[in-house]
Amino acid sequence: MNILSLLKVLNLLVRFSLELFALGSLVYWGLQFGKGSMKIVLAVGAPLLLGIVWGIFGSPRSQIQLPVPIHLVLEILVFGLPFIALYTTGKHDLAFIYIISAIINRILMYMWGQE
Template sequence: MGNALLAFALELAMLVFIGWWALALDLHLALRLLIAVASIGAVAVLWGAFASPKARFELPVYGVLAVKAVAFAAGALALWGVGLPVAAIAFAVLAASNTAVVTIVRTRPMAE
């Protein structure tokens, strides 16, 4: 339960970081908003279609892990892009660790 809650918090944080990065760009406000909405939307659709527990399209475990890696890397790179490299590394390590634990728990055979 705790790992699933942490996973959800990390997923939300990833989207926030991507939006924060887009809004911090040195562009016209309307363009920053467009980029923020488009990038958050793209990652959310990708996640919902392939990586969520109730994903629309079922991928093998390694496919789901690849999608999660791309999405969490985008969040970490977004943090790095707003000038927080230590936080980006910490986020990436925490996301990778939590994803590993959640994957092991979800794919472990049930005891009979």
């Protein structure tokens, strides 16, 4: 396996990690933002909704393939919401590290045809 092939595999691993981190950040947001029993509803509901929408419409193996412009908007929402969630809970540095990582990852996916 050459170095470029290894980097492409690592980029896909980073993408999957960013998706998992997105779900985790919404759990954290729900626990921080909600009051009383709403903490649990938000901590479970927000990542569940995001995961369902991404699984149906956005993931590479989804049954419903969206047109490229709509898929790009969905990606911006799916990977942008965790940034907003982290930023609003005071995790500013982590929010910026996450979104910069997501942007670099997406650029590399485009350059390497990993779509």
